[in-house]
Amino acid sequence: MPKIIFLPSEEHCPEGLEAQAESGETILDVALRNGIEIEHACEKSCACTTCHVVVREGFDSLEESDELEDDMLDKAWGLEPESRLSCQAKVEGEDLVVDIPRYTVNQVSENH
Ligand code: FES
Numbered sequence: 001m002p003k004i005i006f007l008p009s010e011e012h013c014p015e016g017l018e019a020q021a022e023s024g025e026t027i028l029d030v031a032l033r034n035g036i037e038i039e040h041a042c043e044k045s046c047a048c049t050t051c052h053v054v055v056r057e058g059f060d061s062l063e064e065s066d067e068l069e070d071d072m073l074d075k076a077w078g079l080e081p082e083s084r085l086s087c088q089a090k091v092e093g094e095d096l097v098v099d100i101p102r103y104t105v106n107q108v109s110e111n112h
Pocket residue numbers: 039040041042043044045046047048049050051072085086087088
């Protein structure tokens with residue numbers, strides 16, 4: 001069974017967390033099932049960017065993002081080459097290391 005290591009994130013999981021994942025499960029669903037409340041403002045329909053994460057290890061094992069996801073990702077705060085929308089990125093066979101960005105677009109616009 002693949003696992004996901006969530007790196008420590010002050011707001012979401014200060015200690016970090018290692019979670020078991022089912023193949024085919026999205027990163028977001030694994031996080032939510034383990035009590036990590038990644039935002040998902042559009043209810044996982046690839047219409048916002050609040051579920052943005054950066055896949056630090058195992059990125060290449062994921063199925064490539066489609067055009068819609070890429071378009072949305074372009075609007076994400078703190079975009080990196082290994083960014084994904086966690087509601088769209090499904091765990092395949094490999095372990096992943098996932099970083100949850102500190103801000104989402106929603107928070108940035110609220111705070112500034
Ligand atoms: S929850 Fe909106 S794009 Fe993932």
